Amino acid sequence: QKEVEQNSGPLSVPEGAIASLNCTYSDRVSQSFFWYRQYSGKSPELIMSIYSNGDKEDGRFTAQLNKASQYVSLLIRDSQPSDSATYLCAVRLTGGGNKLTFGTGTQLKVEL
Amino acid sequence: DAGVIQSPRHEVTEMGQEVTLRCKPISGHNSLFWYRQTMMRGLELLIYFNNNVPIDDSGMPEDRFSAKMPNASFSTLKIQPSEPRDSAVYFCASSLQANYGYTFGSGTRLTVV
Numbered sequence: 534q535k536e537v538e539q540n541s542g543p544l545s546v547p548e549g550a551i552a553s554l555n556c557t558y559s560d561r562v563s564q565s566f567f568w569y570r571q572y573s574g575k576s577p578e579l580i581m582s583i584y585s586n587g588d589k590e591d592g593r594f595t596a597q598l599n600k601a602s603q604y605v606s607l608l609i610r611d612s613q614p615s616d617s618a619t620y621l622c623a624v625r626l627t628g629g630g631n632k633l634t635f636g637t638g639t640q641l642k643v644e645l
Numbered sequence: 646d647a648g649v650i651q652s653p654r655h656e657v658t659e660m661g662q663e664v665t666l667r668c669k670p671i672s673g674h675n676s677l678f679w680y681r682q683t684m685m686r687g688l689e690l691l692i693y694f695n696n697n698v699p700i701d702d703s704g705m706p707e708d709r710f711s712a713k714m715p716n717a718s719f720s721t722l723k724i725q726p727s728e729p730r731d732s733a734v735y736f737c738a739s740s741l742q743a744n745y746g747y748t749f750g751s752g753t754r755l756t757v758v
Contacts, residue, residue: 569746576736576749576752577736577749579747579748582745582746623746629701630693630700630701631676631700631740632678632690632693632701633678633690634690635687635688637687
């Protein structure tokens with residue numbers, strides 16, 4: 534089992550819909566979780582961080598964390614074509630010090 | 646703040662040549678990370694430094710790769726000799742504290758022919 538797993542997609546959603554991106558991780562006691570957005574040919578950009586169980590909202594983005602089930606998700610409301618990108622889940626695994634372990638990313642396509 | 650600055654943006658070199666990638670972290674950040682990204686393997690951590698000290702270099706592929714951080718504002722990743730399989734995008738990132746996310750540089754696209 535990979536330490537951080539994501540469905541590679543592509544996930545296609547119509548403009549205005551809710552996009553739901555999921556990530557599972559192997560380390561039950563991990564404490565820090567991050568979502569990055571990466572446009573084609575660009576560097577990853579941090580969009581959300583979450584540390585406690587439950588939901589965290591920031592504008593159109595909501596991160597959800599369930600430590601018992603070892604998954605973290607990202608919801609994008611009112612999806613726009615400009616949201617089309619690859620979304621990377623990153624976890625600070627126990628014993629990993631300060632490093633983040635990234636999933637391979639989910640490609641999101643928002644269609645007009 | 647200028648962000649994390651990497652140079653060069655693109656590098657094309659011949660197999661067997663030495664390649665040096667450079668990174669200037671955000672001022673005040675005490676952790677610096679070198680990642681490599683390929684389509685096949687995604688983002689892989691090569692090495693990271695805390696307060697200029699290498700902490701984890703388990704991701705460095707082999708002895709051909711080396712990294713240094715002589716001071717808080719500069720780091721290099723060197724590949725000698727380079728091979729075609731080293732072709733990838735190399736990212737440098739920095740962070741302020743252990744529980745924060747990273748800020749990535751723009752990356753260096755390396756092509757070894």
